[in-house]
Amino acid sequence: MNRRKFIQNTALASSAFLVPNFLKSTDFRKTYGSRSGKTLVVIQLSGGNDGLNTIVPFNNDIYYKLRPRLAVSAADAIRLNDHQALNPALQALQNIYDNGEMTILNNVGYPNPNRSHFRSMDIWQTGSGSHQYIQTGWLGRYLDSECQNCQPHYALDVDDKLNLALKGSEISGFATDSFAQLNRKTKNRYLQLITKHHQEQDHENVEYLYKTLIDTQSSAEYLFEKSKIHRSTIKYPNHKFANDLKTIAELMTADADIKIYYATLDGFDTHAGQKMKQDKLLKTYADSISTFIKDLKSNDLFNDTLIMTFSEFGRRVKQNASGGTDHGTANNLFLMGGKLKKAGIYNEAPNLSNLDNGDLIYNIDFRQIYAEVLNRWLDTDATKVLNQKFNSLGVI
């Protein structure tokens, strides 16, 4: 019996699950030999990150013409190739890029783009078309199709409310931003008493509620114990997002039985005074991510990790009158990992001389990337999850 199996069985066998002593060993690095499988980490940048000031088209006159006050100067930008450069706030990503551990996909979007945050995020989270309304998330449907016997925390959203992306029709991900608090909540003696004495009923929803409660209790305990096993020795930036990533790294190092992690960084809706706001956010993002990757590498985990960062849309090419940008369409998307098939800049930089009403035109459907992640990383049949076939990109 391998270790993961053993942990699962223990968790199932006893509601008073205790971590086996050998896992509490401080020299944890030596025990991960049995670790198996790949992990997906999804990072959601909420509010619509301005992609053009993230990956800067420093060689493009139109960019400087349309953004006289807002453009990142060519001298400051960190060049990646002859056309595109990193915003200097993303300095920390340079190494990752140079090491071939990052793929930048340009012009990612979908047909008939929607400029409402709400709706566009809905489209990204459910993996729907612009005229389609789906009530489950793309990763939730992955759980529905692959996860009949998984642990309830198999897909973990580091948040107090479950992201729609992780909601399935039968099986959903698990949300918590504080293992200690969650554990305290589930330690409610009365709730423990009633689940212990629950007798199976011939009533679907009664069983569904009790099963969810019992799962929550056992997962809360499991996650709480797991989160205590390993403390990161690397110093993370002082920010909630960095802390969420640290939590993820600690659980991964402790070999928690979790396949998918989801974390969010909010505040990208920069209609006014964009420069300072976005630079600060990008720095938080890059510093946190690079620390996270360093942490994963020091525990030999990065080769089995894929990090995908997206935002619900990019912003208009032309700056507005308030030193900001308004809601746009296509945007760049990042993949990071130790085993990317095609690192670097994947496709051509945005074409600023061919805009649709002042907005970028997409040429990669975001669902192509989902399909790639599902097929190549989560080892499932993406067509079942997305209800449509998408061509492979050959990135992963």
Next chain:
Amino acid sequence: MDNWTKIKHLYHRAGFGLSLEEALNKKKSNIQKEINTIFKAQQNSKIKTPEGFTALQRNIQSASDMRDKGKRREIELQARKLTPKIVEDWILLMARTENPLLEKMSLFWHGHFACRTRMPHLASLQLNTIREHALGNFKDLTLAIAKDPSMIRYLNNQQNNKRSPNENFARELLELFTIGIGNYTEKDIKEAGRAFTGWKSDVLKGKFVFNEKQHDFGEKTFMGKKGNFNGEDIIDIIFEQKQTAQFIASKVYKYFVNPQPNPSLINELADVFYSSNYDIKKMMKHLFSSSWFYHKINMGVKIKSPVELIVEMTKSLQLEYPNFTPIMNVQRQLGQIIFNPPNVAGWAGNKAWIDNATLLTRLNLPALLLMSKNVFLKNNENKKGKKFLDKFKVEVDINCYYKEFKNSSKTEIRDELISYCINVPLSVSKDIITRGVEGKTQEEIIQKMIYKVMSLPEYQLC
């Protein structure tokens, strides 16, 4: 099925459950009498636009006149903060109304004609439109929604003009609001879109405006018919199709009877609906009067929506909200904010309400209200001394329980509360619920017992 179980079932589905006082009064009543009471109810007060909006409206107008976009946006953001007041008023109305079916039906239509509305005057306008027609004629309601400023904005009909038609509203009208997918062509959508060109709204005044210049008066072909159709004509043609009655009947059945559809009963409802020319009240009366509605398989088969749960607790514990923010947060935590559906398809409902985070929040609500160290209940001697929870500022009044159970034993209190609150057979033995319930006073025991019964997962079902 005993009479009381039927009455409880009726009031949960046609309303939001019963207060303890109502429950005690109705315990010996008969079901026919209660059906009549529900359908005879008249109360229909309007939801008001919050105080203070008129002044803001004037400021928005003058900012617009001066073409000061930044200023206008700033005032609009201020105005949006008033919208939760409407949510509060409606939730309290749902809890206190003499006409629960009207509000329940309105909540159903609010989810059916799902629309995100942020400005308070547009929110109250739409809500009153829905409430005006909620038990009236479905075709009238559909037409009123097609002219509703919030919906016109939400589904981009504001941008629908003959030079560049925007078909968004037309598409959802067919797919989600009336006949359902698979019963029309893409061409039908385009033609319907043309018919709704120029149907716009004056957002500031909150009024429908027909812009003749932008309307396409040309000939359209829609569902096999040809003519110079406008929006009204399109709705007429859609409503000629029996599939429209079928589509709504199916949704009504899943919402009011059982999430698992029963095709022959849905056909029965659709027949009543179609032959009455879309009379909502007639269909609902048929539904609640049918013996199949009271069948065992429909009892407790629904998971209460967050709003249903909040309203029922408001009734049962006579909650008052000195500050409504915590209740907005509960809605957010539980995944149902009024005027803010996830998308135009509305809330998925039933099992989709439940995940680990929402379930724990639901199950911990009674503890938060009744058992928290900081909670002080109103009592008879201290009516003025309102004390609130530090963060969760909600007032609880359970004096009627103290009065009713003054001389009852623990097991009597427990059994009465189970009979009052729970709609399915219990999956734990009753002595588990009483276990460890101690108190210096009878009132303390009653309070703990309410907490225990309401914390059962079974309480989430109706």
